[in-house]
Amino acid sequence: MHICFISSEYPIWKSGGVGSFLQTFSRAMVQRGHTISIVGIGETHEEMQLVDEGVHIYRLPVAKLPIAKFIANTRRIHIKIKALNAKEKIDIVESAELGLAFQKKIPSIAYCIRLHGGHHFFSESENRPVHWWQGFKEKLSFKNADGFIAVSEYVKNHTAKYLSYHSKPVEIINYPINTEMFSPNLSINVDVNNITFAGTICEKKGIRQLIMAMPLLREQHSELHLHIYGREWFYKDGTSYTEMLKSKYAPIVDTCVTFHGVIPFNDLPKKYAEAMVCVFPSHMETQGLVAPEAMAMKKPVVFSELGPGPETIENYKTGLLCNPHKIDDIVEKVLWFLNNKDKIERIGNNARAFVLQKFNSSPILNKNISFYKKIIKNK
Structure with a gap:
């Protein structure tokens, strides 16, 4: 064919x-x-x-x-x-x-x-x-x-x-999902302060709310750092959404946020492996690949409860769902993983099994x- x-x-x-x-x-x-x-x-x-x-x-x-x-x-x-x-x-x-x-x-x-x-x-x-x-x-x-x-x-x-x-x-x-490429990698050490986001840097991906959540997260875990991987998005006048975020939220970005830009697709599993929690608070998705990719690696994943979120994650069984428009809810779900590390292995095993079955x-x-x-x- x-x-x-x-x-x-x-x-x-x-x-x-x-x-x-x-x-x-x-x-x-x-x-x-x-x-x-x-x-x-x-x-x-x-x-x-x-x-x-x-x-x-x-x-x-x-x-x-x-x-x-x-x-x-x-x-x-x-x-x-x-x-x-x-x-x-x-x-x-x-x-x-x-x-x-x-x-x-x-x-x-x-x-x-x-x-x-x-x-x-x-x-x-x-x-x-x-x-x-x-x-x-x-x-x-x-x-x-x-x-x-x-x-x-x-x-x-x-x-x-x-x-x-x-x-x-x-x-x-x-x-x-390429479940061989996206599989657990025990040879890479997890950075307990690493919060990872991957996706296009634009409003509908919820990255602004995630950045705004960082000071609240650091009230309990003071060394947390947000690592952002993805391509730029531009307004119709040619201005950069990323530059808007860096300017408007400068105190937060300068303290605990790094924009890494686009990385090769083959490097993405390593970045997931390094993360303590992967967070993708999209306002809307048709499905989204990043959440099931990270789930296939047995990572703790916070995804959006909107759109197909409930088709992708069963709350507290294969990951967590958040309201991406409510910063307090994003904070609550990330903190749950950080404060319940003894439950991460069970959720990770469930998540990979689910991805192997569905994707x-x-x-x-x-x-x-x-x-x-x-x-x-x-x-």
């Missing part, structure tokens, strides 16, 4: 949950004998190509004209897909929510949308209106799809409040292949 993903994210060029999923999923599919192509728009005016453990990645030149850039970029992606299909027949083209809006469909190919979290989905949690143009593109993209994969029950049901699946097949298939790569790959065959057959 030849699967072509439309995406500009991949850990080698751009970090993020979608890119991490693509790398884990694509490498595993290649090992099973499938062909994987990933086509996206780059940041230069030249095409770039890369092969990552058998995964073929194409970064196409970005449109030079600012007007109708989305349409121009979409056309370039279609031309590339058409060329790849002529070279080796493509069975599936998959994109995130917006990716099929203006794609000219090739009749022999089945088109799939994986719900990573689109404009409609996040507009509510970010308390902003749906932008007419983004909303129109998303609706058009959904109309063009032959099937949909939801990465959690929550994203499937919540998206359906705003967008129609047009009676096309929809299936819930979790993200696969195991092999059955998840099987489910994806079966779903792809289903929508191909339905064409």
Whole structure:
């Protein structure tokens, strides 16, 4: 089977949950004998190509004209897909929510949308209106799809409040976690003062509330330090969200917070291993990879109670859930782990067992292949 993903994210060029999923999923599919192509728009005016453990990645030149850039970029992606299909027949083209809006469909190919979290989905949690143009593109993209994969029950049901699946097949298939890569590492010493966060540095990830929680946490554990790993996020005017945090919360940041920036995906397990507690207080997720990755390493994890949080963690059994909008609740949950270290081993064992059952790569790959065959057959 030849699967072509439309995406500009991949850990080698751009970090993020979608890119991490693509790398884990694509490498595993290649090992099973499938062909994987990933086509996206780059940041230069030249095409770039890369092969990552058998995964073929194409970064196409970005449109030079600012007007109708989305349409121009979409056309370039279609031309590339058409060329790849002529070279080796493509069975599936998959994109995130917006990716099929203006794609000219090739009749022999089945088109799939994986719900990573689109404009409609996040507009509510970010308390902003749906932008007419983004909303129109998303609706058009959904109309063009032959099937949909939801990465959690929550994203499937919540998206359906705003967008129609047009009676096309929809299936819930979790993200696969590389449980060999993310496994307990007893050779690395845990820093008892290390609180770790990983993810994009933006408001919806709850990082501002976590920073504000640090002085309260240090009232009981005075040496605690927050380590932040992830890529920058920028406002529309080009200013950095990270720089805003450093400026607005300077006394806290200067005392007990370090921004490490983006690190290679392969280095992430080491950072989890060093942590005493991993905290991911997202305001909203479709699923999120960081929590189950850290859980697979038997780490104490505080995750958000919102969205798919209850699908990911059972409170006080596999981890802890917090209200990400309430700083006192974040503090309470982190302190529970710090003050109940005798319970961490049991929770860690439960957490890894849960991840092995729910996010195991092999059955998840099987489910994806079966779903792809289903929508191909339905064409």
